[in-house]
Amino acid sequence: MLASRMSKVSISPTTQLNARVARLKTEGKDIIKLNIGEPDKSTFDYIKVAGVKAIADGFTKYTVGSGIPELRRAISEKLERENGLHYPIDQITVTVGGKQAVFASIMSLVEEGDEVLLPVPCWVSYTDMIKLAGGTPVFVETKEAEGYALDLDAIRRAVGPRTKAIVICTPNNPTGAVYSYEDLKALGELACEHGFYIIADEIYEKLVYDGAEHISIASISPEIFARTITINGFSKAYAMTGWRVGYAAAPLEIVKAIQVIQSQTTSNTSSIGQKAALEALAGPQFDVDRMVDVFAQRRTYVCSRLAKIPQIRFPAPKGAFYVYLDVSALIGRTGGGKTLTSSLDIAEYLLDEALVAVVPGEAFNLAGRIRISYSNSMENLEKAMDRIEAAVAKLR
Ligand SMILES: Cc1ncc(COP(=O)(O)O)c(C=O)c1O
Structure with a gap:
């Protein structure tokens, strides 16, 4: 059974x-x-070449579970340069796609009876990940008439004594909403006031149009930074869905917990994928x-x-x-x-x-x-x- x-x-x-x-x-x-x-x-050619080279060079063994240091360094520099986030490399862990980063974050934080807020509509996997961790997803409406913007009043009403975290996704799958600085700031302040965490899925960050700007919620203040797990990856921006490389950047205690889960389940993600991801960041972005x-x-x-x-x-x-x-x-x-x-x-x-x-x-x-x-x-x-x-x- x-x-x-x-x-x-x-x-x-x-x-x-x-x-x-x-x-x-x-x-x-x-x-x-x-x-x-x-x-x-x-996947862009220069990235494929790096993957092929990794194989030819025999870079085909286990790596350190949290990811090769040169990739974590490149991610740290990217987060600083593009997102205004200062994560030293020991606060970054490379994962089996962004999906494992979300799952391991939820497993690290959520326990039986905890509630996790989910602005809806939301990506299908968050709900089941929360349930697998023993938590209860609490769906919160968004403002459809305003392009599915966050509804801060609805979020405030949904916060309770068991609220452990909120999972946000901006730019959003499935709506294409890009959350505004003001809304993210208000959400961050609410999280600080009530002591819940923010799991920020930023996997679509590069795909914004018409002058929309992607804001990383963790960049808004040191207090919000201390409550946020920033998640990103290579699947969407670099057309690398099959390579399975993502990452989480978070306060040390949380990143260490994610690494424990990784070490006991997947070990590292593909060594070849990591070399390809390194080239994705290092290479020309055109x-x-x-x-x-x-x-x-x-x-x-x-x-x-x-x-x-x-x-x-x-x-x-x-x-x-x-x-x-x-x-x-x-x-x-x-x-x-x-x-x-x-x-x-x-x-x-x-x-x-x-x-x-x-x-x-x-x-x-x-x-x-x-x-x-x-x-x-x-x-x-x-x-x-x-x-x-x-x-x-x-x-x-
Ligand atoms: C909102 C969202 N987050 C995370 C992921 C996971 O991406 P990956 O595991 O390929 O990095 C996806 C993939 O569809 C997604 O749509």
Whole structure:
């Protein structure tokens, strides 16, 4: 019999949909995948070369669990240079993607009965990670009308004696919100006042548009810095999702706890990935800039097309590569011989009718919505927008 903790968690609600996408693809259907959570671009060449060199040089053994010192030094310098954060290298640990950094942070801080605040919609994994640690996720609404900005009043109301932490993600998956300095400052001050921690997932930091600025909450004051775990990685900025390199930077006590978890579970992340990540930071950054420019063009295009569909509403996303659409006006309509009763139904309808895969809002704890990703070629995005428009028009 499985451990009882397994009854509290489940595989992502999108898995079933993904299985259907895979089946339709093997049947030869021309599915356009707007459900993708990674850059469509391949890892930049100079980074690949560093990975190949690491293999050729025989850099293929265990490394120190917290990551090779030269990579931690490069991360420390990056955080200082780009984020205004002063983390000495012993306050940085390299992890198996940003995902392990989030999980190990939660495991280090949260115990049975603790509450962790989650502004919703939120990335699907936070909820289950909190439950695996024995904690209780407490969902807090955001301000949809203001582009899913943090709602400080709602957060204040949700704080209680068992509040241990809040997990924030800016730029945000799934909404594309980029939190403002003022809101982050107010949140940081609230955390200091009530003594809870801030787990700041900044994995999409490079992907911001229209002059939006990414702010690292830990940079706002020494008091906030002392309560924050800053999480980042190489997956999104350098198109390195498969290399599995991320990091956490935190107060010494917390980083040491994360390292204990790492040492007893994964040891180090891939030695080869670490050398590649080092080159990602050391090398020229123009490939990143070019990728961001391409995403910016796609974002403009997709938003302009979606804005012409009267049944769909959305705030313009300022970051990441997603648009979070309010499709609640489609609920109750009929299409494909079925009445649509949820965003899961809408996602299924779009898959069957438009051959476009999207992620239903249920996956992010805010239903009546769907997430589309514009991490796809312009050609596919044009086709997808035509198909979505036609499929929505067909609904009765
Ligand atoms: C919000 C968010 N955080 C963290 C991650 C984890 O990224 P990785 O483990 O590839 O670094 C993802 C990946 O999709 C994400 O969307």
